[in-house]
Amino acid sequence: MSVPSSRTSLTRLAPWIMVLPSVIFTVLLIGFPIVYVIYLMFTKWAPGSSFWGLPFVGLDNVKATFKDVLFWKSTWITLKISAISLFFEVVLGTYLGILLSKSVKGIKVLRVLFFFPAIVPSVAAGMVWVQLYDPSLGFLNYVLQTFHLPAGTWLNDPESVIYALSIVDIWQWTPFIAMIVLGGIQALPEDPYEAAYMDGASKTQALFYITLPMLKQTILIALMLRSVDMLRIFDTIYVMTQGGPINSSTSLNIYGYQQGFLYTSMGKASTAMLFLLLIVMTISFLLTRWRKRYV
């Protein structure tokens, strides 16, 4: 008890003081925008109005958003494009990850090459794909016509635009999933395989009864990382179609952008963005619970 009390309190406070900068940073950078978005949701904003002290309008913005056909269409488009892309990314990514785990000559070079699309900035990739997809001057239709296959209108047709955008996303993010899976495979223990081969298991059986079940955790983590990102898709769509043709590729994020920055309806934009946040949180929550079942 000979220790002065000020020192004990300082020792107790030390960890708090140490984390204080990051706490303040987090509150300012994440907490404040969310608070302000909620504020905008219940007020009427117009260009030229002040930061605080906006007129309170109750649930008008929320009602207007939920009445907007385009808002529900955007929600559907977001879920649709995410589901298509995620499904193929996980299936192809897992397959590719297993292939890349084989020890053949030159595999290291292949791994680097396959990872390339994931390090290209989305905007740059989008710009290149727009050129490839162009219905009249694009390389893709040129190749198809060379082989006497029907040419597509790709991004310029309401029917096909979602699939065309998914292809770009799959091209870009499959390697990312593959790399995570590859890391998982390299960390797998040897013993189960040895035991299985002793008992006369075939390679196929080893894959389905050992590798894949043991990779479940890894695949789910990859799926979670990607789905959170995927639901917030913006850059590729903004670069390639701006949400067109006739709002056939308006994801929720694009919808929020249009309402907020083009039509200056900040209330609707805020509502849509909070709704998106809710979707993202729900889906990550479900995936986390699903993962825990396998622990």
Place this chain on the structure above:
Amino acid sequence: MRNLKINLAASLSVFMLLTSACSSGGTGNKPAASPPPTTAENKPAQTGFDWKQFSGQKISLLANKQPWITTLEPHIKEFEQLTGIKVNTMIFPEDQVRQKALISLQASSDEFDVFMSLKSREGLQYYNSGFYENLDGYVTNAKITSPDFDVKDFFEGPLNGEKIKGNLVGLPINVEGPVLYYNKELFQKYGAEVPKTLDEIETAAKKIVDGSKGQIHGVTLRGLPGALPFTFGNFIYNNGKTWFDDGKPNFQDPTRIKAIQQYADLAKKYGPPGVVQYSFYQSSALFAQGKVAMEIESTNELNSIIDPKNSRVIDKTGVVPVPPGPGGSKLTQLQWGLSINKFAKNKEAAWLFMQWATSKEMQLEMALNGIASPRKSTWDNEKFKSSMDTPLKQQWVEALKFIMANANPDVGPPAEDQAQVRQLIGEMVDKVILGDKTAEEAAKEADAKLTEVLNKK
């Protein structure tokens, strides 16, 4: 080459007539500088106007990446020499500039003093929000306005376009309007006539598509919803109507239905696949490759169409104003303008920059690089006239003069929510192009949606 030019340019200040007429008109090639005229004196000495009065101040310019700024940028050093004002330029694509401007102005930020603004789009909204500095008092103030500035030299159309509710809030930096580019070679090959009326566009397109068995598209035009009104509006005007009836949307009017049908038929039957997502960029690329016989676009696209780097139609192109219809010829005239940020710190220095950038000398320099001038003096300038040395460029000058004489300043209907209103009009026409709806159904839906948007305020 460029450095040499700038060094020379720095040594004189009145006549910036440095670049010899550059015959290709492209913004990319800088011809060799001619020696400075020996008669040049210093501007202050000549006019008594003090260009140096705000020396030491700094201003920022927010501009869209387009030929205007590309041509102006190398000359900014000359302005800095002349005035002692330091200029910082921020250049982004048009969409990003619009966002940045809105966010900054909203926050009453002074991060830029001068900005490029499209009055026909955001003018009313910005004006009502109090974002523009009113320039009427600047023009009449002899202390900060050079006697050489000559505001009366601007054409009435573009200058009025920079006025909102009678107040001058900007200065025009260019003029543009809708024209019909056509590929002379294809027209000759398939025996088509250059359209003299709106209806004849379809006749010519049909002839070429049938003649080439669909290998060549008839016509390309704007389909991207937000961009479409600029080219579509002329189909309404030339059928003898304006956008709205007494401020109310009425696209179900038979004449307007006809205009929608006309535009949609051109796109659907004779346009390239996927035209609903086309803007000037895609249309001009297709035309420059010789894969489409006609293009309805802005006069501004001339340089992209005859760009020596990737055009196959340089000597094969002709251009006429969008042809008249039953209602004669009223064509959308558009001008880009410079404005001063209401919240800027150095407004007077910014005003000197605006004067310099829109001066007779600079507008001539722009015009020699294919940017149509909003000043009368440019068009009468011998140097400019002699630079228009190809039949195509002469046609282009004639088309612009015709557009300015028959101008209609409304790119979209009169409404504060320009962006949303234009989007809805574009979607209406696109639904007809895609065959989702008949013109009557689409018009009915658009009228309802537009009414809702207009009543929102």
